Amino acid sequence: MFDKVVIVGVGLIGGSFALSLKAAGAVKHVVGMGRSAEVMARALELGIVDEITTSAQEAMRGADLVLIAAPVAQTGRILQSLLPWLEPHTVLTDAGSTKSDVVAAAREVLGERIAQFVPGHPIAGRESNGPDAAIPNLYRGKKTVITALPENPAALVERVESAWRLCGAIIHRLTPGEHDKVFAAVSHLPHLLAYALVDDIAAKPHADLLFQYAASGFRDFTRIAGSSPEMWRDISLANRDALRVELDAYLAQLTKLRALLDAADGAGLEAVYANAQRARQAWIGAIEAAEPRPSQESGK
Amino acid sequence: MFDKVVIVGVGLIGGSFALSLKAAGAVKHVVGMGRSAEVMARALELGIVDEITTSAQEAMRGADLVLIAAPVAQTGRILQSLLPWLEPHTVLTDAGSTKSDVVAAAREVLGERIAQFVPGHPIAGRESNGPDAAIPNLYRGKKTVITALPENPAALVERVESAWRLCGAIIHRLTPGEHDKVFAAVSHLPHLLAYALVDDIAAKPHADLLFQYAASGFRDFTRIAGSSPEMWRDISLANRDALRVELDAYLAQLTKLRALLDAADGAGLEAVYANAQRARQAWIGAIEAAEPRPSQESGK
Structure with a gap:
């Protein structure tokens, strides 16, 4: 009390x-x-x-x-x-x-x-x-x-x-350091990526046409780009060392995928996609087993 | 009929x-x-x-x-x-x-x-x-x-x-060409980005720790990484010319954000984040105004 x-x-x-x-x-x-x-x-x-x-x-x-x-x-x-x-x-x-x-x-x-x-x-x-x-x-x-x-x-x-x-x-x-490394990867980087995609599309000359065809996948992917810009500016700067490490790893991953596209390497692309799908399904399975069900979380 | x-x-x-x-x-x-x-x-x-x-x-x-x-x-x-x-x-x-x-x-x-x-x-x-x-x-x-x-x-x-x-x-x-350019930007690239992020995290030595702290923002951002790897391999290859153009634009955008982080340029980061938030809110507003509401969908 x-x-x-x-x-x-x-x-x-x-x-x-x-x-x-x-x-x-x-x-x-x-x-x-x-x-x-x-x-x-x-x-x-x-x-x-x-x-x-x-x-x-x-x-x-x-x-x-x-x-x-x-x-x-x-x-x-x-x-x-x-x-x-x-x-x-x-x-x-x-x-x-x-x-x-x-x-x-x-x-x-x-x-x-x-x-x-x-x-x-x-x-x-x-x-x-x-x-x-x-x-x-x-x-x-x-x-x-x-x-x-x-x-x-x-x-x-x-x-x-x-x-x-x-x-x-x-x-x-x-520890504070562990915390910041973990959240740079699973929260701060995804926010930066979502903001980056929406800003990228909004800056194109045919942005109106593009937004017209964006559907539910785009909506979910970019939901976190609806977050407060001021708050995420502060977080990005406060944790910029860990965030840069994660961003660099992600840039290397995208460069690898770019090379697979160049080589029309279907097996290579599928291996990345399938590994991601598997990892995500395992994660969703684990949180659904561990967390209270929606019916128990009355106000969500 | x-x-x-x-x-x-x-x-x-x-x-x-x-x-x-x-x-x-x-x-x-x-x-x-x-x-x-x-x-x-x-x-x-x-x-x-x-x-x-x-x-x-x-x-x-x-x-x-x-x-x-x-x-x-x-x-x-x-x-x-x-x-x-x-x-x-x-x-x-x-x-x-x-x-x-x-x-x-x-x-x-x-x-x-x-x-x-x-x-x-x-x-x-x-x-x-x-x-x-x-x-x-x-x-x-x-x-x-x-x-x-x-x-x-x-x-x-x-x-x-x-x-x-x-x-x-x-x-x-x-036209087929217009279609493929539009969907490379608003669908095919986001799928590739979501797969890339989950695979990137899953490949880290402390992946289990990271997934433990991933929350609802990560879940929405990566939902499309639960899609069929075979289907998205085919789409990535079928539309790879347009996809590469979009991926390169996105890589340039991330490189710009990396430079803003390096310079600790809070105003620059906030400008990108705020532009994205505004564009997304305008888009959500437009689709909510244009699409039938759930209550109107039920009665034929």
């Missing part, structure tokens, strides 16, 4: 965290902070938070847990504003999509008090954003990756993990 | 065409042909066809319309087997995903009787295949592209188009 939780950024991610803890009866008082007075007022109106404030001093007084759910590039600035009022028993955590840069910014701002910052990343999302998109079961059956630091006392790590467990999430642990 | 329609390949595409014409009360007798006795027997059992045969002579006797719904690389061989029994009033058409290669094969086999072959491509599909996946409303509200040839008499083109209209499809006309 948490007496006081502070959410910095009361949009989809922060708002759903608050609603989940409330639905679990696990928090007495939730305070919302953020840059936009309008968004904060809406979160209060929706019952996501019990109180809103622009005063870090007021927010941090007696806080058990503070979740920073804002674009990763803002983490340092936010921690800077909280630090003067950070009480010894409070644990800080975040929900950023990249971890090495967040940890570096946190170390610079917090110094020795980095021990009180337990970084995290819930692997969940929806197509819509903002407090109106927040739902109490967003994290149910989903993974939350905790990238605990050597300085973190076990009790503080446990407090953060227990909060996510109360939201229905399954806890995974990686 | 068609007295006799022949379907060569009674899977999802051919089977759904037959079921759609039957549902519209537009055909008296449907004959199924194909390579697999088992598939043909299943199509007969499901009522997709009224008769199955391995005799081209029998199938072609008195046929109004013949639809070839088989992998594009087989079109020439199939036309060869039908040609000796092709009656003067019969119209041949196909459902292949590429058109220039199909037309070239048809010209070679049919000679002057190319006039009786009106090439087509219905833009519809499902994740599953075979006669069990066939449904009578697969084509409702979807596009069918007819790539009529200069030799085709208007009455034969109209007969093919009317059949697709009876299936609920919206007729579009392109």
Whole structure:
């Protein structure tokens, strides 16, 4: 049970965290902070938070847990504003999509008090954003990756993990570096590729004709190109070392496929396609066996 | 009204065409042909066809319309087997995903009787295949592209188009070359890119770890990598000239994004991402405005 939780950024991610803890009866008082007075007022109106404030001093007084759910590039600035009022028993955590840069910014701002910052990343999302998109079961059956630091006392790590467990999430642990390499491959690169394809097509002189014939396969392939450009600019830059490694590997793969096309090597192309189909089917089979079924995830 | 329609390949595409014409009360007798006795027997059992045969002579006797719904690389061989029994009033058409290669094969086999072959491509599909996946409303509200040839008499083109209209499809006309350029960009390249990404990840030593953290964005992005490797090998080869042009443009785009990452050019990355997001939103808006809504599709 948490007496006081502070959410910095009361949009989809922060708002759903608050609603989940409330639905679990696990928090007495939730305070919302953020840059936009309008968004904060809406979160209060929706019952996501019990109180809103622009005063870090007021927010941090007696806080058990503070979740920073804002674009990763803002983490340092936010921690800077909280630090003067950070009480010894409070644990800080975040929900950023990249971890090495967040940890570096946190170390610079917090110094020795980095021990009180337990970084995290819930692997969940929806197509819509903002407090109106927040739902109490967003994290149910989903993974939350905790990238605990050597300085973190076990009790503080446990407090953060227990909060996510109360939201229905399954806890995974990686180091910040491992996290960033994994997500460069399975999330950051696909986003870059989808944006690249749509921009490529949109720039062609006959773009209107092309879009006219794009169908459901194109729609699914490019769905992630509907994501926030600002957020993905920040993620691309924050994780650019790992992202460049993955992009280079992919460019080498495409160059190989280009050569197979040049050689009209049907067997070579089919081997790549068949391997991909097999790997994807095995993956889908594994997640369907492991995750709750759609009928159990009521609001999706 | 068609007295006799022949379907060569009674899977999802051919089977759904037959079921759609039957549902519209537009055909008296449907004959199924194909390579697999088992598939043909299943199509007969499901009522997709009224008769199955391995005799081209029998199938072609008195046929109004013949639809070839088989992998594009087989079109020439199939036309060869039908040609000796092709009656003067019969119209041949196909459902292949590429058109220039199909037309070239048809010209070679049919000679002057190319006039009786009106090439087509219905833009519809499902994740599953075979006669069990066939449904009578697969084509409702979807596009069918007819790539009529200069030799085709208007009455034969109209007969093919009317059949697709009876299936609920919206007729579009392109030349075979236009068709192949358009679909290289919006369909064939995305398939190659999705296969390439999954194969790339599956080949890494820590593939299991990566797949463990792949989430819904990755799932949608790679859905088309679950498609038939044989079919996409054929399409890649059949349309490789146009596909190479699109692949090269995409490689240039990725090389540009690689340079923006190198330069940590956030504004440059955001411009590409924002342009893609805008273009995709405009496209989604246009198709949602143009296509029948699910609620309007149910009542015929």
